[in-house]
Amino acid sequence: MTVPTPAAVRRAPKVLLHDHLDGGLRPATVVDLARSAGYAGLPTSEPEALGTWFRDAADSGSLERYLETFSHTVAVMQTEEQLTRVARECALDLADDGVVYAESRFAPELHIEGGLSLERVLEAVLAGFREGEAQAAAAGTPIRVRALLTAMRHAANSREIAELAVAYRDRGVAGFDIAGAEAGFPPTRHLDAFEYLRRENAHFTIHAGEAFGLPSIWEAIQWCGADRLGHGVRIVDDIELTADGQARLGRLAAYVRDRRIPLEMCPSSNVQTGAAQSVATHPITLLKRLRFRVTVNTDNRLMSGTSMSREMQLLVDEAGWDLEDLRWVTVNAMKSAFLPFDERLELIEHVLKPGYAALGA
Template identity: 90%
Template sequence: MSEPSTPTSQVVRRAPKALLHDHLDGGLRPATMVELADASGYDGLPTTDPEALGEWFRDAADSGSLVRYLETFSHTVAVMQTEEQLRRVARECALDLAADGVVYAESRFAPEQHLEGGLELEAVVEAVLAGFREGEDEAAAAGTPIRMRGLLIAMRHAARSREIAELAVAYRDRGVGGFDIAGAEAGFPPTRHLDAFEYLRRENAHFTIHAGEAFGLPSIWEAIQWCGAARLGHGVRIVDDIEVGARGGAVLGRLAAFVRDRRIPLEMCPSSNVQTGAADSVATHPITLLKDLRFRVTVNTDNRLMSGTSMSREMGLLVDEAGWGLEDLRWVTINAMKSAFLPFDERLELIEHVVKPGYAALGSVR
């Protein structure tokens, strides 16, 4: 890799971005939450001041515990229980990402968590996909085109994974890119949902698995070797299988070598990992070591509301605190596009005609 340049915040914001790991219920605008809560009669918000609400989410997520971090979602999910609410949140998700320079995004959500208002699973999916299309149309009209895909999540602690997997297959030609499981890792291994993953493999369907975030190498091993995950959600604990010598050399264990050799994408989320205690800081986050060792790392937001973040902010933190350059940002963006749950020709079109020209135009800007 060539000598890195040091891009300014303006350059980072203008850079084309690809996002693989973003939770729809973790990216609501605080003002939207206040409006939806008021309209629906939900009185559980800790405050109805949008600015203070955003601060509350960031503070609550800064606990160092994944379990505590996940508790904040009770408020966002509470205002995502009707078709109108879901369409609005999905539309605003697309618009917010597009305004940040994201040209391709996969936003994931758990249909089973949006049934309290009487919706069926299919209605949840259709409402979200309709919101994505509306956001895409508005973003294109504003000159910031974006391509949105949905990923359907099954919750690790529940027993609906096969049903959600079938739903993902049913909607894969209508905007659903694939499947995932999420929730607390400890006590809920991915093999608990093996039936769903075997079904998806038989159907030639894409899936990623949250693994190696709050739990270690066994979770990653099961996700890959038992379940057949195409990508790893987070995967930060793969670093536990890498020994770095005093002079900077690294020795990879069998699992880490397999992940690198097979080019298994790592959906890494620096700020979120710091909040949940999976990493000490962005400066020391394993993503930089893994980048230097040429793992297929990607940069992601995870939950924009809880982390008070965006793709520009995540990339900017890596530039400022971990010494990344413009070429590093270009490399991880192409990694993400190569790893997207999108047909090959469409991925190639975005890489060759959007991502590469976009970075080339920034190459002389400092």
């Protein structure tokens, strides 16, 4: 068992599948964009204090309250220049943290208040990712960033967003997602979009099993056909632990494990929204022990004041993870990425495995 130092965790190559673009802005960028756009809704214009406000506001224990914080970031992401800057900084910040591959998700429909079309929103974001990739490569920290297009659960635009994802899948879009409050908005409301994506051989993930339980997970998989589950933390409700520490899996949990359905788990975010009590007791550690296809993610770096290095370090410090655990979940994530098989294999064999081998040595 090799317990990595914080420096080793920082250097470790990382793969990120669940990260919201509008939840990862730099506080200073929010302040700067708000000032130039004339947006007066921020609770403070001091960057450090604003970062603290976002974290405190997100620490409510409620997913609905957590989601309210996005009104401020979305407000300063309404022009092509704003979107490109945010996307560029996203790629640079992730690369600086050791992320070598990332899928960054956002909802184009939230960024058209300034008159942009959905296509112009997407193209501005993709341009920012490409700029960030080029700058990161020049700095010696190469990264590849692809977009996931999100439709909002409470809205009726999912088919249009799904069609946009398919139209741009060869131009930087990895797949599709739905997000927003789970309760009252089941994924089956968007069956038309999911059936269209399956006909087009397109990839999609679904936020499920975070604020709502097993029925949300079951619908996402069995009705909608999700390739991955966003969070999926409530799958533990279908696992019974016996007095001697053995685990009895229910039918749904066994199906998720048998089919190797990836779980995009976000420890700090889940603690903030009340989906988990602490990082130490987060279900990710049990699910790792039971060999579910778990991955580690940030969710919203601004709201959680986090990074991939921080999420990994918390699991080391509070849940007893070692270097092999971090390597295993990172390879899991790369196996689960919405990227062609040969490209995934190239990163696993020539970036991830050598990187962790060097840290272990």
